[in-house]
Amino acid sequence: MKKNFIDKSKTYYTEKRWHHIEGMLHLLDDVKKIYHLSDNLYNDLKIAILLHDTGKKFDSEYNKYPYSGIIHSRISYKIAKHDFGIKDRVILNAILFHPTGKAKMSTLEKFLYVIDFSEYNRKFSKAKKIRGLLLEKKLTESLLCSSKMKLDYIKSTEQAIHPNTIEMVKYYEKIY
Ligand SMILES: [Fe+2]
Ligand SMILES: [Fe+2]
Numbered sequence: 041m042k043k044n045f046i047d048k049s050k051t052y053y054t055e056k057r058w059h060h061i062e063g064m065l066h067l068l069d070d071v072k073k074i075y076h077l078s079d080n081l082y083n084d085l086k087i088a089i090l091l092h093d094t095g096k097k098f099d100s101e102y103n104k105y106p107y108s109g110i111i112h113s114r115i116s117y118k119i120a121k122h123d124f125g126i127k128d129r130v131i132l133n134a135i136l137f138h139p140t141g142k143a144k145m146s147t148l149e150k151f152l153y154v155i156d157f158s159e160y161n162r163k164f165s166k167a168k169k170i171r172g173l174l175l176e177k178k179l180t181e182s183l184l185c186s187s188k189m190k191l192d193y194i195k196s197t198e199q200a201i202h203p204n205t206i207e208m209v210k211y212y213e214k215i216y
Contacts, residue, residue, distance in 0.1 A: 041086055045124070052094035052119065063161030064089045067171070071151065074177055081148065088134045088152050091120045106200040110139045140204035141187050143211035150183050157186040184212040 050058055068089060072082050095115025105111055117136045120126040134149045141153050158171035166189050173182035187208050194201050 041083060045087075046090065048124070049090040049094065052097055054097075057093060057096060059161050060093070060159060061089060063159035064155050067155050067159045067174075068151075070175060071155065074175060075179070081151075084128065084131050084148055085151055085155075087120075087124075087126065088131050088138075088148060089155065091124060091126070092116055092135045092138050092152060092156065094119045094123075107202050109194075109199070110202060113137070113139050137204065140202045141183075141190075141208035142204040143207045145183075145208070150179060154179065154182045154186055157190070158182070180212065180216055184209070184216050187212065 068085055093112060093116060095112035098115050099112040113136055117132055120132060120135055126132060130146055130148050134152045137149055138152050138156055154174050158167045158174055170182050170186045173185060191205055191209055
């Protein structure tokens with residue numbers, strides 16, 4: 041990956057959010073070793089990580105939208121497409137679906153979802169638990185467990201639950 045791609049993506053983040061991206065990249069490097077990721081998958085994941093939250097810079101005006109937590113992913117999707125010229129559907133979909141997850145996720149989507157939830161700079165105990173499962177090579181378990189945690193959290197805040205989140209939990213409960 042070219043350095044100017046990384047530098048450009050960095051301009052979309054505040055210092056705090058870039059810290060989140062760095063935590064994810066660090067975890068990705070460990071995941072690559074443990075799961076023996078191909079160079080292609082590793083590079084695609086790196087792009088998805090760098091671009092997945094770029095839309096957060098612009099989403100504050102949508103706070104009152106029922107699914108306000110997912111607006112940034114739609115903006116990030118457009119930024120990836122138009123500002124960075126990403127054409128790969130798998131990368132674009134991973135960015136688009138990263139806050140909610142969905143049924144039948146691609147490998148890229150699964151890793152992005154779990155790494156986002158459990159990156160090294162997330163210090164809360166639930167993130168540590170998911171990170172532990174991920175690093176023990178239990179990808180599906182970490183995916184299901186983190187999606188349930190997210191669902192419980194959304195319920196506790198009385199926000200609207202996106203149908204994709206419910207479908208994801210149902211789907212992975214059935215196959216796990
Ligand atoms: Fe996000
Ligand atoms: Fe994120």
